[in-house]
Each structure stands twice: as C-alpha cells, then as structure tokens.
Amino acid sequence: MARRKKIYEGKAKILYEGPEPGTIVQYFKDDATAFNAEKRDVIDGKGVLNNRLSEFFMVGLNSIGVPTHFLKRLNMREQLVRSCEIIPLEVIVRNFAAGTMAKRLGIEEGTPLPRPIVEYCYKDDKLGDPLVTEEHIAAFGWASQQDMDDILSLALRVNDFMSGLMYGVGIKLVDFKIEIGRVYDGDYQRLVVADEISPDSCRLWDIETGRKLDKDVFRRDLGNLTDAYTEVARRLGVMPANATPMEKPKLIN
C-alpha cells in the first residue's frame, strides 16, 4: 500500500491526506495526555473506543440535521472526514460546574447550572488554551459575528442531543468541548462540528453513583480509563468488534 501523507499529528490523533480531494483520514491513537501534555501515557484500546464513540455521536448529529465533518468509519482506528479549516477556538458547554470553571469561580463540582454556560478558549498549546471572550474573538478576527451566532447554535444543539442520549443510558453530561470547522461548498461556506466527540472531550458521570466515565479517570488517577470508556460504549450499544457482546440498553422514553 502506498505511504500516506501525514498532514498533522496531535496529542490523540493523526491526520492523513484522504483518498479524494477535500477528505482527511483521522487516526485515533492510544495516547492520553492531560494538563497540557505534562501528564502522558499510552492506554491500550482508547483509540478504538474513541473512534467508535465519535462515529456514533457524529452520525447521530448528522441524522438530526446538525452538520459535522464526519463521512464514514474506515476501520477500528480510522474515520474519513471532510477537510475543513478549524476555527482556533475550543467551544465548551457546561451543564454542571466542574473542572476549570468550578476551580476558577470556587463553585462546588456537580452544582447544577441554571442554564447551559458556553465558554470559549483560544486553541494554543503554548498558552495553555486560555479562556477568551467574544470581544477577543472579534478583535483578533478568529471568527465573525455570524460565525459566533452559528457556533452558539451548534454548541447548544450538540448539548441537547448529547444530554438526552446520555440521560437515556443513566449518564449525566456534565460538560464537553467541541471544535468547529469551516467547509466550502462552491461559493458558500458553512460551519460544521469537527475533530471528535468522545469521553476524552466530555465529562460523563453515572447518574446513580456519580462514577466518572471520562478522561478525568486518567487526569485524576481514578482507575482504569478503558474500563470507563468501555462502560459508556456498552451502555450506548456501541461495541468494539472484539469485545464481548452484551444486551443493548433500553432507552427511557
């Protein structure tokens, strides 16, 4: 097989040139990093789980009319996505206080928020992805006002979809981060949900027990990360091909 051209290697994924112009192959690695890569490890099977879970969420979003970059899964670790210009923002949606917001504002983790709070961080590893306001985004030209309206609407639609899906399998969606890409269709451009949606980029707590089923297990040394991600996949009925099949969970109407 011909060697593929690597476009970019990040902390958890590698991007290769896709088979058709305008496509990219997204490869999910087993590497886990936290605290701006100060903490790192290789977690067997994480990439396979995130590839499947991200596919599941993106396909669901596409099916309810929320545009994403996802085209199809290629194999255990790779998916074909539309190439897009990533807007240099991490878009964070929070339903409960946790993580950096809980710390910054002195609010106890788990406190329900009266409405979803959307935050923006400037994507720059060297600066540690600092929190920015819409004033910074406009002043430095990272996105236009129209983009910001569309980003907010996408973020809230993803939140509604993901919260409902998770609630149906007994999981609380505490918060999550998405990235937004710009795609061009002829003379038109539109925004799509890009990158990945997985337990690496969400906080997921078991509704009954409060058990953490996301990357905080790694960040805070709370146990086995693959077990936590497998539990999320099992509940959603998204199983890696080599895992033991289990009964699909019943969704609560």
Ligand code: 5GP
């Ligand atoms: P916090 O700001 O509390 O650290 O994170 C808020 C949410 O966004 C969490 O669900 C966290 O996993 C996600 N998040 C924030 N920054 C990053 C990042 O750089 N990479 C990933 N994968 N997720 C992030």
